Amino acid sequence: MLEVKGLSATYGKHRALDGASLHVAPGEIAVILGTNGAGKSTLLKSIAGICEGRVSGSVTMSGEALLGLPPHKVVERGVALVPEGRGIFGDLSVRDNLMLGANPERAREDQAQVYDRLISLFPKLEERANQIARTMSGGEQQMVAIGRAMMSNPVILMLDEPSLGLSPLLSKELFQNLKAVREAGLGILLVEQNARLSLGIADRGYLLENGEILREDRAEVLRNDPAVQAAYLGGGGSKSAPRPAELTGTATKPAAPKPASVTVRPKPAKSISAAAISGVDMNALLARASARPEPKTVPRAAPASVKRTTAMPAAQSDRLRAALTQIETAARQCRAPNRSALPPLRPSIRDRQRPATTPHTEGAPTPPATPSTKPADTGKVQVWRRRPGSTQFDKEI
């Protein structure tokens, strides 16, 4: 088991890591979540023996102290790091990259066995053994980087942002591969920005902010914690470091949100009815509109219920009455069984284009005959106008 206790790291006066403690056992995945600059890479580099800063505290692997050892000795103790940016040798073949990882003594003893385990997990590495590493896709290069670290036959594999630069699909594939690595019995300490995917495969998680481990919990618990969701799973929309109290759950409960204030507009002192504005009793008008029309021919006077506040000029009212009468008469004629009084219909455009036959409908009165000098098929439109106030029609010349 890898155990880290009170690990601190400073760069000059800057304390990047402040007494961090964690542990990872073989066959489990532990993820470290933290915002940018929280100290995640510093933590992994401190364990791996490659931190540029001053490191203090305790790191042990199966009880053996690691702190202060050179990086290759840390690898010999069974802890391998896949650094951010992969760090593969782009001009070398896939096979050469993998073999460079097999250099530690602990790997040489069981090299064939270690290689077989790797190939069973990532068969593509053997299929592409001769391909120059830099010509591979981002996801494949990440596989080479993981493969090279695994060739050192580690007990604990540390990965720094392995999904960086990978498409969502490749990231998903990568995380599935990491699950397979865990199933092969390795322990994984994972630093990831992709909290959703990493908490999806991890067993436990640590929240690291400002160099301090704020919380450790089961991945499932972290995944369902609203504060964690807001800080790391895109639920809060804020990229700034979350408040420690929120993540540790020690923050005082926020007061229940106030209901949005509702402005009640005072009623106007005096409401003005539509009837007052228009001078018409709207209810009476509506009642009239929905009632069956009376078969009257004479122009009707405005009903008593319709009050006008302003008198309509006499001429205007007469014209209106005349128009109403005409409409009513025409409507009555339309309903009447004998429509002989109706004028001939105007031919439709289609009819006008056809050679004319009888230019009106059946049963309609035959209009005065057109002069014989004019042929019937000239297509000329005959216009008939109704005499005002009568059912008689005159042909318009």
Ligand SMILES: Nc1ncnc2c1ncn2[C@@H]1O[C@H](COP(=O)(O)OP(=O)(O)OP(=O)(O)O)[C@@H](O)[C@H]1O
């Ligand atoms: N070599 C260095 N010299 C000086 N300061 C450093 C060095 N490396 C890291 N730091 C500082 O230490 C702090 C933690 O950096 P670190 O890279 O560990 O953060 P991180 O959590 O991995 O961030 P990110 O997610 O952005 O990679 C940062 O403020 C960073 O500027």
